Amino acid sequence: MPQTPPFTEQLGPSGYQNSYQTTEDSRAGLCYQDNNLVSGSLEALIQHLVPTVEYFPDRTYIFTFLLSSRLFIHPYELMSRVCYLCMEQQRLSDAHTDETQVRNLAPRMVQLLTEWTETFPYDFKDERMMCSLKQLTQRLANGDQQVYRKAVVQMSQGLLRRLTVLSQYEEALSKINATAAEQLTAVKVKPQVTIHKDLLSICSDPFTVAQQLTHIELERLGYIGPEEFVQAFVQMDPLDNDTSCVRVHQRTNTLEAYVEWFNRLSYLVATEICMSVKKKQRVRVIEFFIDVARECFNIGNFNSLMAIISGMNMSPVSRLKKTWSKVKMAKYDILEHQMDPSNNFYNYRTALKGATQRSITANSNREKIVIPFFSLLIKDIYFLNQGCVNRLQNGHVNFKKFWELAKQVSEFMTWKKVECPFEKDRRILQYVLTAPVFTEDDLYLASYDSEGPENNMEKDRWRTLRSTLLTPA
Template identity: 50%
Template structure:
């Protein structure tokens, strides 16, 4: 069998030193000062597989399962696991013992809990069942029950994901950007403050939505986004991310929906006093989101208030107390690569960091960044769900960009010839012909 590629520096880290060296040896593994620095793919797969007296470091498990998909598909890793187990069994090694069987099930539990979307593929699910059968055949009832429970938990997770996708589809249809909600701005039945006029409650429900969507994103979906440009060929694209980053795309779509929701809420009222009230309300919501560490909603709200159809409403902004907005907007300053925002984000991340050290090795850095994301997405929301508020935020119809400009011009007329021409064009395109 030809030697597979050497993965130099794949797991090099001053904070990572697997305890496998004395228990698992392989000519393809290279250590430096007690730390694993490189290894062939075959050797790294062997290091992944537990035995009666060895279980791989959890950091190693996560890093390998995350980054190995750049080189081979998840079902191939499972096939190798079956192959090595059979080899050990044939040689009379400890794979047949109860302890090693428990540890194989433990590895599979970590895999299915962290990367459940790897098993949407029928071939991968079939391989998983094969490994569980190999680990539990001829074993006691406890092992067989554990294997069955592992499969049941995975199937429930995948069913929940399917239901989540169906819900996303209905919400996207309800809140999809359209033309004007009515021939004249403000004429539609819509009352933000009657539905959710408490800024604190809105900030809490935005945080609930963020965490719910974040929890559905598989860490494997980020591999393509974080991988160095050009490092993944077309074949690898087929299995990096498995779900084609569908949950990640939904998260981005939610961010854009919130931007347009904020701008729509500001532009629709007929009176500038009402518009100013909506602006101040969202400034307070943004401030509370920031204090909660909900930076995604914070950025979306500030972006919505900064859209040209909103920012050009000069008469409206004269009625707004902008001191708080100026402070919040400072965090969005793009100078020095968003230094102020990144500083605030690091401060929040520090509170939930798992203590893992940083370094410049690209594969470990990839796993470190995604691992930090996992720690964020696993945070439980401390606020109860308010269905009425969440329904409003997710499903309320928003204006398209052209409709926002049109509504903004209708409220406060254009300032120059270019805007006047655009206004006329939008009137002829968007207003219904009689």
């Protein structure tokens, strides 16, 4: 897993108002506030990234700039600029350059490139990135610097390994999605056939199911690259020289796949409830998922918790009043209180803060687990991006904003590195990932079949759904 930059409170000012005296290094084109870098020209910030014999950038700066720079410049363009500055300013392209200079600079450049390839490996899916990387590392590894050659080889092998693992993961996701689609098609071909298999028939222990959901969460979190949080905000910068083309970046599907997983779990919960023919069984299924959700909360798996609650709050489920009247609501009310959206999810944020503090002092992976409610995390990052400009009036990059952005993403990077401590149950995982999941219309039809329509609007919808879904094509 990529290493996470150790962010601390003082590394990025929390406010955005220019209420403090600022100082500017006119030579470097960088502006500081209380000894913190707050803005600079893009060129100066790129220069600040490139090591010299006497200087190496702070790891927090490397992470923050590589994360945010893609809002202004393609990663492959940035790599080209880094290579140029390294080769030309350090005269590495000169055949007569003193080998001592190369020897002193090589480990610093290898360290920077290692940080880049470990933390943002998906940038190197672009062949142009790989070409620039190869050219620079070949020059650095020339001569008798055997130790640097070894470091370059290790870096390159590590990068290829990460990209291979990503490719295998994406292939596995495709197979899982194909299996799920096949099973759903099989159900729709014979809609009158009752589905006997359900999650409770596979495992009736809510703690075990919560553990397996945590396995899925941590695996899918682990493949999300930090740059994916920024990628959605990428658009043409008004100060770009090339205004004739649309900015396009190398994309991965890992963030989208994780959002789809949340939706699948929500619909799976609703499907399991609505497909139960008897009221007693529906009550049992609802209470089972309440217990699963409670165990997810105890583990620190807030994303699965919210997905389960969302599934139970879907209209086809919530309208089952006769069923809900038999449910023991005390535990469910506690969970809904914890995930109450009022006051900007104040209760959830308090619980998340507690789980985060626990993870910091934890001695075991079990206590380190923090899986945030992902949609809210994305929303927070989105509003941070929307609430502050990328460029200041003088054309400088608003680096104060990007310290804050990097701090949020860096915290996520810490959470996603935790290895799941629970033993895998292949049967549960296979079922949760591939079992048929009903569409909203299918859920409504099953809901009306369980507890009949209560008013004319529901009766009209029921008749429409029956004629649409149950009539052979």
